[in-house]
Amino acid sequence: MRIDLHTHSTASDGTDTPAELMRNAAAAGLDVIALTDHDTTRGHAEAIAALQDLPRDLTLVTGAEISCALDGVSLHLLAYLFDPQEPALLRERELVRDDRVPRAQAMVARLQELGAPITWEQVARIAGDGSVGRPHIATALVELGVVATVSGAFTQEWIADGGRAHITKHELDPFTAVRLVKAAGGVSVFAHPAAVKRGRTVPEQAITELAAAGLDGIEVDHMDHDGPTRERLRGLAAELGLLTTGSSDYHGSRKTVALAEYTTDPEIYGEITRRATGAFPVPGAGGRRA
Structure with missing residues (x-):
């Protein structure tokens, strides 16, 4: 089994x-x-x-x-x-669950301040009907060529816990x-x-x-x-x-x-x-x- x-x-x-x-x-x-x-x-x-x-x-x-x-x-x-x-x-x-959207929007704003050309519309498109989370943001960063892989976004430079663009939820x-x-x-x-x-x-x-x-x-x-x-x-x-x-x-x-x-x-x-x-x-x- x-x-x-x-x-x-x-x-x-x-x-x-x-x-x-x-x-x-x-x-x-x-x-x-x-x-x-x-x-x-x-x-x-x-x-x-x-x-x-x-x-x-x-x-x-x-x-x-x-x-x-x-x-x-x-x-x-x-x-x-x-x-x-x-x-x-x-x-x-x-x-x-309800805190996920404002948290993700705040992370997008912080990434924009760091120079990443990410938009909330892009993240929302990737998330679709799902509960939005960091993997959707990471996927957006891959699409933009900011990082090579989803795991590459989960670093202190980007959205890992305590990272530059991390926001608690x-x-x-x-x-x-x-x-x-x-x-x-x-x-x-x-x-x-x-x-x-x-x-x-x-x-x-x-x-x-x-x-x-x-x-x-x-x-x-x-x-x-x-x-x-x-x-x-x-x-x-x-x-x-x-x-x-x-x-x-x-x-x-x-x-x-x-x-x-x-x-x-x-x-x-x-x-x-x-x-x-x-x-x-x-x-x-x-x-x-x-």
């Missing part, structure tokens, strides 16, 4: 529509895929509908990647199988986020906790404290973790009794990583589904629909 528990669609900053993502996941030989767009569940309905027309079985895990910050350091929390209509968590996700306290996800019947996993190439990361003591507060797991096998980092995180998870996941963090053509490049052990996936009470995985018809 091949399981990828971290992907994005055009509902946030991926380049595949939710339906395309389901088709591409089936073509990649996945059995289970989680759709975890940033701070939104807007792509779930389209993804669920697309499952019915796939030529093979594919199960969808509904989720979201929630923007958090601790002591000024941004971090992301993967939330799986929560009730998307639970009022408290929904309200906080809407606050984060509304983010949840991660302890609050863990509590809200659990109250909504979901399971929480700390996404790429040691991705130092993205900027500052929280100390491992924070992971210990989050585990004590109810965090379920940490994402270990990820493109931004090298071998020694994965081993260290695996050891930390064992000490703290946390689940360990692996996933692609797929964004379509916006990143080089492929679907299923990193995967989650089926036993871990089974434990996630056993802990969740807010929603259930959605199985596809696998070509059997009459």
Whole structure:
């Protein structure tokens, strides 16, 4: 069984529509895929509908990647199988999402001050109907030839955390986020906790404290973790009794990583589904629909 528990669609900053993502996941030989767009569940309905027309079985895990910050350091929390209509968590996700446009506009203005010929109209075109974010701004900079790649924009020179054009956004306290996800019947996993190439990361003591507060797991096998980092995180998870996941963090053509490049052990996936009470995985018809 091949399981990828971290992907994005055009509902946030991926380049595949939710339906395309389901088709591409089936073509990649996945059995289970989680759709975890940033701070939104807007792509779930389209993804669920697309499952019915796939030529093979594919199960969808509904989720979201929630923007958090601790002591000024941004971090992301993967939330799986929560009730998307639970009022408290929904309200906080809407606050984060609604702050994305003014934050992105402020970053565009700062980039213009730095000499980049970027416009808000260009960024809005790239984002389309998705929740606008830094990857859309990075894509605009690539189009303009300011940087060669999307990852090249995520530097201190441009839009990395603390970079010259970086603007902070509304983010949840991660302890609050863990509590809200659990109250909504979901399971929480700390996404790429040691991705130092993205900027500052929280100390491992924070992971210990989050585990004590109810965090379920940490994402270990990820493109931004090298071998020694994965081993260290695996050891930390064992000490703290946390689940360990692996996933692609797929964004379509916006990143080089492929679907299923990193995967989650089926036993871990089974434990996630056993802990969740807010929603259930959605199985596809696998070509059997009459």
